[in-house]
Amino acid sequence: MMTTLTALCAFGVVSILLIVLVYIAYQGISSLTLQFLIETPKPVGEGGGIGNAIVGSLILLGLASLVGIPLGIATGTYLAEMGDGWFGTIVRFVADTMIGIPSIVFGVFVYALVVLQQGYFSTLAGAIALALIMIPIVTRTTEEIVRLVPKSMREGALALGAPQWRVTWDIVLPAAITGIATGAMLAIARVLGETAPLLFTAFGSRFYNINLDEPMASLTVQIYNYAISPFEEWHAKAWAATLVLITLILFINIIVRFVTRKKH
Amino acid sequence: MPDESYHNNLTARGFSAGESRRKFFSSDKIFRFSLTACAVLILLIVLAMLAVMTQSSWLSVKEFGFGFLFGRVWDPIKGEFGALPFIYGTIVSSILALLIAAPISVGVAIFLVEQAPKSIARPMAFLVELLAAIPSVVYGLWAIFVLAPLLREYIQPPLQASFGWLPFFKGTPTGIGMLTGGIILAIMITPIITAVVRDILETVPVTQREAALALGATRWETTKIVLANASSGIAGAIVLGLGRAIGETMAITMIIGNRPQISASLFEPGYTIASVIANEFTEATGDLYLSALIEMGLILFLVTFIVNGLAKLLILSVSRRTAQSH
Numbered sequence: 001m002m003t004t005l006t007a008l009c010a011f012g013v014v015s016i017l018l019i020v021l022v023y024i025a026y027q028g029i030s031s032l033t034l035q036f037l038i039e040t041p042k043p044v045g046e047g048g049g050i051g052n053a054i055v056g057s058l059i060l061l062g063l064a065s066l067v068g069i070p071l072g073i074a075t076g077t078y079l080a081e082m083g084d085g086w087f088g089t090i091v092r093f094v095a096d097t098m099i100g101i102p103s104i105v106f107g108v109f110v111y112a113l114v115v116l117q118q119g120y121f122s123t124l125a126g127a128i129a130l131a132l133i134m135i136p137i138v139t140r141t142t143e144e145i146v147r148l149v150p151k152s153m154r155e156g157a158l159a160l161g162a163p164q165w166r167v168t169w170d171i172v173l174p175a176a177i178t179g180i181a182t183g184a185m186l187a188i189a190r191v192l193g194e195t196a197p198l199l200f201t202a203f204g205s206r207f208y209n210i211n212l213d214e215p216m217a218s219l220t221v222q223i224y225n226y227a228i229s230p231f232e233e234w235h236a237k238a239w240a241a242t243l244v245l246i247t248l249i250l251f252i253n254i255i256v257r258f259v260t261r262k263k264h
Numbered sequence: 265m266p267d268e269s270y271h272n273n274l275t276a277r278g279f280s281a282g283e284s285r286r287k288f289f290s291s292d293k294i295f296r297f298s299l300t301a302c303a304v305l306i307l308l309i310v311l312a313m314l315a316v317m318t319q320s321s322w323l324s325v326k327e328f329g330f331g332f333l334f335g336r337v338w339d340p341i342k343g344e345f346g347a348l349p350f351i352y353g354t355i356v357s358s359i360l361a362l363l364i365a366a367p368i369s370v371g372v373a374i375f376l377v378e379q380a381p382k383s384i385a386r387p388m389a390f391l392v393e394l395l396a397a398i399p400s401v402v403y404g405l406w407a408i409f410v411l412a413p414l415l416r417e418y419i420q421p422p423l424q425a426s427f428g429w430l431p432f433f434k435g436t437p438t439g440i441g442m443l444t445g446g447i448i449l450a451i452m453i454t455p456i457i458t459a460v461v462r463d464i465l466e467t468v469p470v471t472q473r474e475a476a477l478a479l480g481a482t483r484w485e486t487t488k489i490v491l492a493n494a495s496s497g498i499a500g501a502i503v504l505g506l507g508r509a510i511g512e513t514m515a516i517t518m519i520i521g522n523r524p525q526i527s528a529s530l531f532e533p534g535y536t537i538a539s540v541i542a543n544e545f546t547e548a549t550g551d552l553y554l555s556a557l558i559e560m561g562l563i564l565f566l567v568t569f570i571v572n573g574l575a576k577l578l579i580l581s582v583s584r585r586t587a588q589s590h
Contacts, residue, residue: 002484002487003375003379003483003484005371006371006372006374006375006379007375007379007380008371009367009368009369009371009372009375010371010372010375010376010380010388010392012368013368013372013392013395013454013455013458014388014391014392016395016451017391017392017394017395017398020398020402020403020406023406023410024402024406027409071302071305074298074299074302074303075299075302075303075305075306077299078299078300078302078303079303081299082296082299082300083303087303088303090307091303091306091307093573093576094306094307094310095306096572096576097569097572097573097576098306098309098310099572100504100507100508100511100568100569100571100572100575101511101565101568101569101572102510102511102512102513102538102564102568103511103513104511104513104538104541104542104561104564105313105511105561105564105565105568106313107541107545108317108541108545108557108558108561108562108565109312109313109316109317109561109565111545111558112316112317112319112320112558113312113316116320132309135306135309136306139306163291163292164292164295164296165291165292165294165295165296168295169295189397190397192399193397193398193399193400193401193402194399194400195399195400195401195513195514196400196513196514196538196542199542199545199546200545200546203546220399220401220514223401223402223405224401224404224514224518227401227404227405227408227518228408228518235409238405239405242402242405245399245402246398246399246402249397249398249399250394250397253393253394253397257390
């Protein structure tokens with residue numbers, strides 16, 4: 001009896017996933033044209049697309065990764081290699097807790113720190129907010145992976161007279177690189193779907209833009225704007241943009257799954 | 265076999281046992297220092313968040329004091345800001361989400377760890393994890409166009425017909441409101457709670473299950489023993505889910521109705537702390553208005569930090585205990 005009940009829970013939850021995905025595909029596919037993927041948003045009735053939003057998301061992600069991933073890897077390596085003392089415990093605890101801080105809070109913080117001082121919304125502000133979200137995620141996955149590298153490998157290198165930094169740099173990190181990379185990919189996938197921290201940092205834009213000092217469009221904010229509009233035509237665009245976003249995110253997740261599975 | 269190649273690698277890169285340790289002493293120190301600096305940076309970021317948000321919300325903190333938390337009026341035009349309706353909306357929607365998600369998540373975790381054969385459990389666990397990969401804004405979109413109409417047409421009317429005498433089910437069933445918000449939050453936190461409970465159940469030693477079975481316990485009785493042993497960790501997982509529900513922004517903003525009111529009815533629209541920040545931040549005119557919104561952010565920061573810390577401690581207590589019993 002109990003097994004039936006728990007199985008029902010499990011299959012129920014999985015079927016919600018399938019329902020959501022199938023519905024997105026069904027609604028999104030009809031408006032998904034090449035034009036839609038290239039054009040910028042236009043007033044109702046004139047078509048328009050998500051070209052600038054896709055580029056904007058990529059720029060924001062790229063910038064955020066540039067800062068967030070190295071910092072996360074460094075902190076994670078610190079925690080795994082020399083973080084067993086009281087200080088490491090505190091950092092680990094804070095990083096863990098930081099993962100659970102709502103993303104919108106990072107938006108508020110960056111707004112107060114950057115946007116308020118500069119006086120305008122900017123790509124840079126958005127990227128900082130995303131980077132802050134990435135750091136603790138990459139930190140924790142890196143630590144877990146680096147800890148999996150067998151002690152014997154470290155000891156072997158040390159016994160050969162290698163200093164600790166070369167052991168970490170040349171032995172431990174290369175051995176853990178696949179795992180670290182997949183952790184970074186997951187952080188990218190997570191941040192790709194973030195909307196709240198971008199609302200009042202990168203803000204959104206109707207144009208193609210590469211100036212980091214100006215507001216920047218993103219897929220998620222564009223979906224939000226299309227979704228809460230009263231126009232049916234825009235709702236269709238929201239679904240199509242969602243299909244693009246979800247495809248990217250699922251693609252990353254499935255690749256990561258495939259890579260990590262092969263290793264075990 | 266890998267050891268061999270690593271040794272070769274080492275010598276190829278110029279190490280030999282004879283090299284003096286002093287030569288490397290300083291580079292080792294630099295390396296240590298840079299890694300430590302990155303770790304310190306994380307702490308600094310969190311402290312900076314606290315400092316900057318406190319400073320930016322000081323105007324509102326000074327003006328309203330603790331009364332901010334209990335004020336029922338939110339009127340930007342008159343410059344009156346009270347957070348109570350938002351706090352109420354956040355608490356009610358989160359608790360609603362937990363009531364739905366907690367039992368289901370524990371059920372899913374039990375099924376995946378204790379009951380299902382590996383060939384089913386592994387892909388299924390992956391699919392449940394994928395549910396967590398779907399962005400909030402996508403859930404919001406889906407909730408507006410699928411969940412809300414569904415509730416309005418097929419769930420809310422019969423609920424009202426049979427339980428309409430309860431204050432929770434009064435008002436016009438529009439599909440937009442607290443109930444829909446709670447349900448979408450539940451869907452979003454289920455994969456998180458499930459993942460943590462799964463991890464915890466997996467740390468319970470197999471010997472414990474074998475001992476119970478050997479004493480003649482049925483499988484379900486065995487599972488109950490395992491659950492009892494992991495109870496504080498499961499509580500931690502649920503608290504972690506609570507933290508996520510409290511801070512969830514986009515989906516709930518799109519579906520809860522965004523009306524700052526305190527109503528017992530779950531069919532009525534509400535408003536949450538995160539939603540009011542998302543909705544009004546870019547429109548905030550005047551320093552006091554902006555300051556009040558940043559104070560909302562500060563409250564969210566403090567509450568989720570404490571809730572997550574608590575969850576972490578609860579989860580740690582289990583993994584420590586099971587580590588000792590090995």
